[in-house]
Amino acid sequence: MSTFTPQDPDFEARIRKSFARQRFMGTLGARLVRVEPGLCEIELEHRPELTQQHGYLHAGAGASIADSAGGYAGYSLMPADSSVLSVEFKLNLLEPARGERFIGRGRVLRAGKRLTVCEIELEAWHQGRAQRCLYGLQTLACLHGQPDDGSRG
Amino acid sequence: MSTFTPQDPDFEARIRKSFARQRFMGTLGARLVRVEPGLCEIELEHRPELTQQHGYLHAGAGASIADSAGGYAGYSLMPADSSVLSVEFKLNLLEPARGERFIGRGRVLRAGKRLTVCEIELEAWHQGRAQRCLYGLQTLACLHGQPDDGSRG
């Protein structure tokens, strides 16, 4: 993995504020647990409200936190005066998402001025053991001069 | 679009039962509104609980219903005695998901014995006008002899 230097020293506070504005993350019960330059982790506890027909975490719930984790991993390297958009993502469902808790993780593979590429994944923790159940790629766009809180949108 | 002939005449009842077992669809407030051979539509009303930081539908919520719609579009053509798994999906985020309600839609492009490919999309309805906001592709696997309700799993 490359080491990244953030342009905005306050990237973590900026990301935590943005995450708090994502009502859907609260609906899922997701928590932002780790933010570093080019890396983000979002945690989710297993709840019956989030399951598919076989009792595992619905892939859409897992994709939601993986997509958000990737977005914030990329956003950590973008300027204060910007916002981030997902352009596209692709996920392979490697294993059923069985576990007591889940980590959605995004890592920047390439950070460009306008386009950033992340790998995104979902890890299931079951009986003390982690298994990667989703893995994929995500392309992000940086919107310069359009802060995430809409202050100068 | 091709015309498909289902192997199981009771495919709609089978899909409605499976949908009802998906707790996450209920959590989102999603409703199964249309099931035909090779086609499925799932509807979602806008609710603040489902939004991202700018007040639009979170892409993960949209992806959840698009993925489920694709899964059931494929499952409509599979035998009664089977279950369906998403192998992978890829989505492009074409426009912000702004609207009062959303339709997740899956359509089978290729139905094989083991592998099925669907196009999946999310349509936003805003002030009486529809706009496609997500579009993508999904690969499904058919598990023969493993009914969805686990009766002979």
Add this chain to the structure above:
Amino acid sequence: MSTFTPQDPDFEARIRKSFARQRFMGTLGARLVRVEPGLCEIELEHRPELTQQHGYLHAGAGASIADSAGGYAGYSLMPADSSVLSVEFKLNLLEPARGERFIGRGRVLRAGKRLTVCEIELEAWHQGRAQRCLYGLQTLACLHGQPDDGSRG
């Protein structure tokens, strides 16, 4: 399909010049057969030099002309003073690419100032009948002020 209005009335000449500079298209024996606003088709004859281990067209050869067709479909809508880059593409291999000739086709789904999304496909013509063997999605970036011929790069 939407109808698109090109910004550059000479888009076809611009694309034909760019295609002629793609040495790899000549190596494959590919010909640019159709260029319209938001649409491009590239044709390839079957040749043993392009086959995989079972005698069908190698998916990489098909992907090459589908990717180029998508790139030029998008480029048809971009300004004269720009160049086009593929950001990413995803292809599903629906059927073996068996035929006497193949059409790679790109169609713009969304044309933005910086990012364009196309559907891309490969059609195999075998004994007078067409079959879609590859289908996918492609994201393109427009580089403004950087003409394709490098004249002001």
Add this chain to the structure above:
Amino acid sequence: MSTFTPQDPDFEARIRKSFARQRFMGTLGARLVRVEPGLCEIELEHRPELTQQHGYLHAGAGASIADSAGGYAGYSLMPADSSVLSVEFKLNLLEPARGERFIGRGRVLRAGKRLTVCEIELEAWHQGRAQRCLYGLQTLACLHGQPDDGSRG
């Protein structure tokens, strides 16, 4: 990376025979340089015949060797009496493919009985330094009882 145990001890010979039957690999000038359980590398020298309009390796040529490398990475773990099909792949174009030679590499992320998932990449070697220019994911299907040489097809 996981460590994989091949089912067929003669996997390398089987893969080298299959590669030799891929006429398109010869057309590109590609060479199979490394085959290990769950891993494959294919090398390509830069040649003007393989370039796009800016003189770099055409993404389609790079995708061709990355796709083949992934296919053989997966095939290394499949039984002798099988063949391998690409179901789909997705590639992000991270950097222009500028270099004197290129390595297409596939690595198995998940090996299942029927479906295998690989990460695939293209590495450009320029002035003694390697840069990853393509990165993506690929899904493969194993066709049991259908050997690659068609002997019992």
